[in-house]
Amino acid sequence: MDDLYREAILDHYRHPRRKGHLEDADIHYYDTNPFCGDEITIELKVEDGKIVDAAFDGQGCAISQATASMLMEEILGKDIEEVKSWDKEFILDMLGIEIGPVRLKCALLPLKALKAGVWGLDEWPE
Amino acid sequence: MLMEINPAAVTDRAEELKREFPILARRIGDKRLVYLDNAATSQKPEAVLQAMDDYYRLYNANVHRGVHTLSEEATALYEQARVRIARLLHAPSEKQIVFTRGTTESINLVANAWGRANLKPGDEVLITEMEHHSNIVPWQILRDQIGFTLRYIPLGLDGLLDVSDLDSLINERTKLVSFIHVSNVLGTINPAAELIAAAHAVGAKVLLDGAQSVPHMPVDVQALDVDFLAFSGHKMCGPTGSGALYAKRELLEAMPPWMGGGDMIREVKMSASKWNAVPYKFEAGTPSIAEAVGLGAAAEYLSALGMDWINAHERALVGYAYERLGQVEGLRILGPGPDQRSGLISFTVDEIHPHDLSAILDQTGVAVRAGHHCAQPIHDRFGIPASARASLYFYNTTEDIDQLVSGLEHAVQIFAW
Numbered sequence: 001m002d003d004l005y006r007e008a009i010l011d012h013y014r015h016p017r018r019k020g021h022l023e024d025a026d027i028h029y030y031d032t033n034p035f036c037g038d039e040i041t042i043e044l045k046v047e048d049g050k051i052v053d054a055a056f057d058g059q060g061c062a063i064s065q066a067t068a069s070m071l072m073e074e075i076l077g078k079d080i081e082e083v084k085s086w087d088k089e090f091i092l093d094m095l096g097i098e099i100g101p102v103r104l105k106c107a108l109l110p111l112k113a114l115k116a117g118v119w120g121l122d123e124w125p126e
Numbered sequence: 127m128l129m130e131i132n133p134a135a136v137t138d139r140a141e142e143l144k145r146e147f148p149i150l151a152r153r154i155g156d157k158r159l160v161y162l163d164n165a166a167t168s169q170k171p172e173a174v175l176q177a178m179d180d181y182y183r184l185y186n187a188n189v190h191r192g193v194h195t196l197s198e199e200a201t202a203l204y205e206q207a208r209v210r211i212a213r214l215l216h217a218p219s220e221k222q223i224v225f226t227r228g229t230t231e232s233i234n235l236v237a238n239a240w241g242r243a244n245l246k247p248g249d250e251v252l253i254t255e256m257e258h259h260s261n262i263v264p265w266q267i268l269r270d271q272i273g274f275t276l277r278y279i280p281l282g283l284d285g286l287l288d289v290s291d292l293d294s295l296i297n298e299r300t301k302l303v304s305f306i307h308v309s310n311v312l313g314t315i316n317p318a319a320e321l322i323a324a325a326h327a328v329g330a331k332v333l334l335d336g337a338q339s340v341p342h343m344p345v346d347v348q349a350l351d352v353d354f355l356a357f358s359g360h361k362m363c364g365p366t367g368s369g370a371l372y373a374k375r376e377l378l379e380a381m382p383p384w385m386g387g388g389d390m391i392r393e394v395k396m397s398a399s400k401w402n403a404v405p406y407k408f409e410a411g412t413p414s415i416a417e418a419v420g421l422g423a424a425a426e427y428l429s430a431l432g433m434d435w436i437n438a439h440e441r442a443l444v445g446y447a448y449e450r451l452g453q454v455e456g457l458r459i460l461g462p463g464p465d466q467r468s469g470l471i472s473f474t475v476d477e478i479h480p481h482d483l484s485a486i487l488d489q490t491g492v493a494v495r496a497g498h499h500c501a502q503p504i505h506d507r508f509g510i511p512a513s514a515r516a517s518l519y520f521y522n523t524t525e526d527i528d529q530l531v532s533g534l535e536h537a538v539q540i541f542a543w
């Protein structure tokens with residue numbers, strides 16, 4: 001019954017990877033979920049179209065924070081064009097859980113911040 | 127004054143009453159539903175569902191318009207609901223009850239009708255740091271248009287209003303004091319009589335947000351001598367989209383309408399119109415008739431149970447909950463001790479976000495709310511982004527509290543480092 005909180009998610013929540021701040025980020029994006037107050041900042045360093053360093057900071061529920069942490073691990077070394085194609089399915093596969101519509105917003109917040117950052121957009125690209 | 131009731135007696139009666147609420151027989155997955163989100167909205171008893179169903183099946187017509195039988199019967203039911211609500215609040219006359227969609231609309235009505243006509247630059251409107259957004263934002267909007275000053279009674283970390291500076295906060299510039307009777311986050315029961323007397327001493331009017339008091343305790347508008355009282359039907363066993371504003375007669379008479387349309391006029395000419403009498407002047411357009419009828423049935427239902435009994439039941443149960451929750455590892459309760467609070471408890475648990483708590487509780491059948499409960503300033507004051515809230519009603523039992531506590535213990539286990 002506690003699928004939502006499988007061990008991998010709790011582990012990322014307790015021990016977030018790449019949480020902190022980059023001195024010389026090329027991309028910096030902050031976003032919140034006004035419904036629950038979750039906050040995420042994503043910072044990326046890009047060289048030749050590839051992501052060479054990444055960090056996140058934020059506060060919120062286990063789902064939003066663990067997703068951000070997992071995403072930071074995924075993103076290192078990736079081509080920025082590839083990152084642009086990541087979508088909801090990508091996040092759900094990464095998390096490996098079933099998730100209802102309300103908590104989906106928590107899970108998608110880091111991606112929303114990430115994509116707004118890489119597209120240089122304020123709006124969520126549909 | 128408070129009736130002494132022990133938690134076991136509470137449970138017996140509540141267990142019977144639960145059966146009058148069809149939804150409370152539901153299961154969430156394979157778990158028995160424990161509904162502890164009553165401050166957001168209450169469940170509805172058979173009596174209310176039946177009244178609304180009967181209305182649509184037998185009486186549906188527009189009100190105050192037709193001369194046919196259905197229209198007369200619908201109008202009589204609509205007006206009977208007004209009488210029932212007036213009786214619950216001990217209002218001198220049902221003409222002082224204006225139907226609205228709820229607390230939010232009632233407060234906006236006062237801001238737009240009374241506020242626009244009576245507030246000017248230099249005046250002060252006093253609210254508190256404990257308000258629901260619905261008693262903050264309408265005044266900010268109006269302030270930005272008119273240019274009066276909006277001031278706040280500060281909130282202490284004990285969860286009580288800090289009235290040490292009241293003498294300067296309520297002064298000859300104060301035109302309105304608008305405050306929450308019972309906090310929907312802290313559960314704090316504010317000293318309404320004292321604040322109303324202090325406001326009246328300088329000639330200010332008082333608007334009371336009764337969203338969390340009217341459903342849960344006796345509220346006597348004449349004893350309180352309050353000028354305006356706003357509340358929502360859906361938090362007191364009535365349907366969503368129902369609610370009312372009580373106001374003193376002379377205020378209603380003097381206030382201009384805020385919405386124009388059918389029903390609120392006596393005469394419409396191309397050059398100008400004449401307003402209908404109160405309360406119809408404030409009820410433009412076809413009202414939510416079935417909802418009003420449902421709210422009237424809810425008022426009757428609560429009156430029959432007895433507001434004193436409901437209050438005593440909840441106070442006993444919240445005392446039990448306060449003690450049990452205090453034993454959960456890392457759990458911190460926001461707000462005052464059980465003696466100064468109504469039947470709701472907001473809390474945080476160390477290292478677990480309220481949304482995660484609520485999601486885990488949901489898997490055990492327990493419905494609580496997580497978030498800022500439309501009261502961000504309170505959470506800012508306590509330096510937390512959000513909290514979880516368990517809010518009771520008269521159909522809750524000690525067993526419900528026990529299920530909440532074991533759900534929380536389960537959450538603590540899942541998140542154990």
Ligand SMILES: Cc1ncc(COP(=O)(O)O)c(C=O)c1O
Pocket residue numbers: 165166227228229230231258260306308309310335337338358500
């Ligand atoms: C204290 C308080 N005031 C106002 C409101 C707003 O009520 P409604 O949304 O029914 O208009 C609520 C409930 O949400 C409340 O708890």
